[in-house]
Amino acid sequence: MKRFLTCLAAVLALSAALCAGAAASDFDAVAEDLSAIGMFRGTADGFELDRAPTRSEAAIMLVRLYGAEETAKEAYDAGTLRCPFADVSTFSAPYVAWLYENGIANGTSATTFGSGQPCSAKMYCAFLLRALGYEDGTDFAYADTLTFAQSKGIYDSLLFSGDFLRDDLAALTYQALAADTKDGSTYLLASLIADGAVDAEAARPMTEKIEAYRTLASAQLDNRSMDVDVSMDMDMTMDMDGQTVTLPTVSEGRVQVILGEDSMEMASTVETTAQGQTTSTGTWMKDGWVYVSASGGGETMRYKYQMDEQLQDLMAMSGVNMDALNVSGLAMIDSIRTEKSGSDTLYTVEMGKGLGSAMDAVSGMVGQELGTIDFDKITAVYTMDAKGQMKAVSMTFSVAMKMDVPMEDGTVSAVSATMAYDMDMTVNATGDDVKITFPDFSDFQEMDLSEMNP
Numbered sequence: 001m002k003r004f005l006t007c008l009a010a011v012l013a014l015s016a017a018l019c020a021g022a023a024a025s026d027f028d029a030v031a032e033d034l035s036a037i038g039m040f041r042g043t044a045d046g047f048e049l050d051r052a053p054t055r056s057e058a059a060i061m062l063v064r065l066y067g068a069e070e071t072a073k074e075a076y077d078a079g080t081l082r083c084p085f086a087d088v089s090t091f092s093a094p095y096v097a098w099l100y101e102n103g104i105a106n107g108t109s110a111t112t113f114g115s116g117q118p119c120s121a122k123m124y125c126a127f128l129l130r131a132l133g134y135e136d137g138t139d140f141a142y143a144d145t146l147t148f149a150q151s152k153g154i155y156d157s158l159l160f161s162g163d164f165l166r167d168d169l170a171a172l173t174y175q176a177l178a179a180d181t182k183d184g185s186t187y188l189l190a191s192l193i194a195d196g197a198v199d200a201e202a203a204r205p206m207t208e209k210i211e212a213y214r215t216l217a218s219a220q221l222d223n224r225s226m227d228v229d230v231s232m233d234m235d236m237t238m239d240m241d242g243q244t245v246t247l248p249t250v251s252e253g254r255v256q257v258i259l260g261e262d263s264m265e266m267a268s269t270v271e272t273t274a275q276g277q278t279t280s281t282g283t284w285m286k287d288g289w290v291y292v293s294a295s296g297g298g299e300t301m302r303y304k305y306q307m308d309e310q311l312q313d314l315m316a317m318s319g320v321n322m323d324a325l326n327v328s329g330l331a332m333i334d335s336i337r338t339e340k341s342g343s344d345t346l347y348t349v350e351m352g353k354g355l356g357s358a359m360d361a362v363s364g365m366v367g368q369e370l371g372t373i374d375f376d377k378i379t380a381v382y383t384m385d386a387k388g389q390m391k392a393v394s395m396t397f398s399v400a401m402k403m404d405v406p407m408e409d410g411t412v413s414a415v416s417a418t419m420a421y422d423m424d425m426t427v428n429a430t431g432d433d434v435k436i437t438f439p440d441f442s443d444f445q446e447m448d449l450s451e452m453n454p
Contacts, residue, residue, distance in 0.1 A: 058119040063099060213333060239415070267285075378395065
């Protein structure tokens with residue numbers, strides 16, 4: 001039984017990490033949408049999403065994002081546009097030549113473009129930012145490309161972790177098409193449609209999804225302070241060494257966050273019940289300190305620790321232009337449906353299967369390979385009031401896991417588990433209406449987290 005409980009604890013810990021946040025890296029639906037508007041095309045082998053894109057492929061996508069594909073082809077066929085590079089195929093030559101002629105992309109030498117070399121995330125984000133009207137060296141430094149792209153909602157370090165593949169290239173392109181151009185007059189896809197570079201009817205499903213998501217994201221990010229009630233039911237079934245256990249868990253809590261210009265305050269209280277046992281956890285953040293109280297089984301622990309570098313990172317995120325982030329995460333979305341419910345608007349968002357980079361992100365957090373994780377389709381329903389403020393969020397999804405858990409006796413046990421989640425969040429207050437009442441922290445014992453890191 002002790003062996004089984006060890007594995008159970010490991011699975012529950014991983015489950016909690018997954019609940020905190022997961023990113024997607026399977027963008028088949030994105031590739032299909034881009035294909036429908038002629039932006040992303042495959043080969044005889046399909047979209048080939050699982051291989052690295054080449055510099056030539058990135059060049060082709062970039063010319064299409066400029067709405068210059070036909071112009072480049074016609075000029076090249078007429079002989080008024082020439083490609084100076086010897087390593088570029090006949091098919092790619094018009095695109096590379098147009099970029100070179102317009103000073104948007106250079107070669108790796110006077111006679112080579114590096115056509116078959118892999119394109120990196122930084123390189124492609126720089127291309128996308130140029131298509132949006134930004135200039136490296138003026139608006140951003142090339143070394144800081146990814147940071148700048150993230151501030152504009154195009155790039156996300158968790159969403160695009162790991163090797164940069166055609167899968168990621170498609171997703172970044174999708175989010176760039178939904179991002180505002182530098183002058184803020186419109187978003188890129190709308191601009192391409194207005195210029196006649198993309199057919200409006202073919203793009204209608206994309207434009208409807210983009211505009212619904214931008215509206216939804218603006219409501220989610222409109223307030224830097226929030227007070228919400230959260231409830232979650234999780235049903236888990238785990239198999240190991242011929243034993244099966246089913247563990248239903250219920251959690252209820254409240255989370256409050258107040259973000260100032262150079263400060264952050266937070267209060268979180270959660271009660272979790274499993275197998276008739278209830279544990280209570282409280283977490284507070286104030287004046288650069290984190291305070292934690294955990295109670296269960298008749299015992300209570302209270303400790304505190306300073307949060308220096310972590311707080312700086314959080315404040316840096318809070319200082320990002322939130323309006324620019326209204327497209328970040330769009331590539332994860334398969335569909336968005338809207339409907340009226342009285343004066344409220346309900347947004348039903350579906351995210352597809354294959355949340356592959358969640359595995360990479362969690363493995364990175366714990367520093368080891370954990371096994372395989374498969375998310376089923378995630379459905380979230382957001383309720384927005386007539387003023388455009390978020391009222392409630394509900395989410396359902398399930399996760400199937402297989403992992404190897406090392407035991408104290410040196411052996412390893414293979415574990416499989418499925419977890420079904422049902423989560424609800426009700427918004428109590430936002431903005432200046434959020435008020436936090438802190439407990440007395442005088443009996444919290446200081447802890448040095450650096451001593452806990454192996």
